[in-house]
Amino acid sequence: MIELLLFAIPASLLILGALIVVFAKNPVHNAMGLVLTLTSLAILYITLNATFVAMVQMLVYAGAVMTLFLFVIMMIGVDKPEQTKEQIKGQKLLISGTLILLVSVVVFIGLQNGLNWNLLFPQSEISLEGTPAILASALFTSWVFPFEIISILLIVATTAAIALAYEFKQSSDND
Amino acid sequence: MIEVTSDWYLTLSAILFSIGFLGMMVRKNALIMFMCIELMLNAVNLTFITASKHLGSVDGQIAVFFVLVVAAAEVVVGLAIIVSIFKKQESASVDMLSSSKG
Numbered sequence: 001m002i003e004l005l006l007f008a009i010p011a012s013l014l015i016l017g018a019l020i021v022v023f024a025k026n027p028v029h030n031a032m033g034l035v036l037t038l039t040s041l042a043i044l045y046i047t048l049n050a051t052f053v054a055m056v057q058m059l060v061y062a063g064a065v066m067t068l069f070l071f072v073i074m075m076i077g078v079d080k081p082e083q084t085k086e087q088i089k090g091q092k093l094l095i096s097g098t099l100i101l102l103v104s105v106v107v108f109i110g111l112q113n114g115l116n117w118n119l120l121f122p123q124s125e126i127s128l129e130g131t132p133a134i135l136a137s138a139l140f141t142s143w144v145f146p147f148e149i150i151s152i153l154l155i156v157a158t159t160a161a162i163a164l165a166y167e168f169k170q171s172s173d174n175d
Numbered sequence: 176m177i178e179v180t181s182d183w184y185l186t187l188s189a190i191l192f193s194i195g196f197l198g199m200m201v202r203k204n205a206l207i208m209f210m211c212i213e214l215m216l217n218a219v220n221l222t223f224i225t226a227s228k229h230l231g232s233v234d235g236q237i238a239v240f241f242v243l244v245v246a247a248a249e250v251v252v253g254l255a256i257i258v259s260i261f262k263k264q265e266s267a268s269v270d271m272l273s274s275s276k277g
Contacts, residue, residue: 003178003179004177004179006179007179007183007184011183011187014187014191015187015190015191015194018191018194018195018214019194021194021198021207021210021211021214022194022195022197022198022201022202022207022211027204027206027207030206030207030210031210034210034213034214037191037214037217038217041217041220041221044184044187044221044224045221045224048184048224048225048227048228049228050224050227050228050236050239052236053224053236053239053240056240056243057220057243060243060247061213061217061243061246064247065213065246065247065250068250068251068254069206069209069210069250069254072206072254072257072258073206075258075261076206076257076258076261092201095197095200095201098200099193099196099197099200102193102196103189103193106189110186121226121229121230123181123229124229124230124231124232125231126231127231128227128228128231128232128233130227130233130236134233135233135236135237135240138233138234138237139237139240143234143237146241150241150244150245153244153245153248154244154247154248156248157247157248157249157251157252158251160251160252160255161251161252161254161255164252164255164256164258164259165255165258165259
């Protein structure tokens with residue numbers, strides 16, 4: 001029963017938050033909906049034994065990424081109403097059609113397998129705890145090369161952000 | 176007694192991805208579209224963690240770390256682009272972005 005509640009409550013909050021992100025008109029509300037989604041996801045990660053990933057989720061997503069989002073929202077203003085005029089004819093209809101197709105394909109594939117993942121991949125007997133020690137021993141041995149590449153990616157992204165945001169003085173301005 | 180299985184988490188992940196996709200297609204504000212991309216990335220993360228528990232392997236959780244870092248890098252660069260576009264045309268709507276047309 002506890003297990004069911006621990007799934008149902010975060011799951012409903014997750015969907016609620018996601019709907020707020022999509023349908024709220026005020027960008028700050030959208031950001032708050034995203035915070036709700038990310039926090040419920042962290043709780044779900046804990047129920048899935050991934051405790052360290054849940055902590056990182058809270059720190060990186062609900063902390064750093066959301067601060068960045070709110071910062072930009074405040075910077076570019078929230079009072080501008082969004083244009084809802086369709087630029088491409090029948091855009092909304094096309095999107096709804098595509099989405100229904102996508103979901104029905106997923107449901108069809110799921111039904112084909114009897115909606116039971118256990119038949120495809122039997123549940124493992126190992127009960128894995130996502131502690132920092134276990135994660136680190138995998139990350140710094142078999143995943144060490146991707147880890148190094150990802151650090152280069154971060155440096156490139158930082159440099160790119162600075163280059164984009166920094167206003168380089170034109171030499172003609174000084175004349 | 177209902178048991179919570181991996182299927183439930185995968186279904187939830189599919190729903191979250193669909194909502195993110197819907198938002199990505201419907202909204203015009205570049206910031207909101209970015210948030211919807213985050214939703215989709217998080218749906219994938221949930222799938223990874225579920226698979227990691229189901230298969231008893233730590234690799235799924237490692238993959239989540241990489242997705243997390245890529246998402247953070249993407250947000251940093253994307254928001255910088257949005258800010259510089261906003262400086263130029265005073266709007267974050269993607270409809271007016273025809274300057275990158277070939």
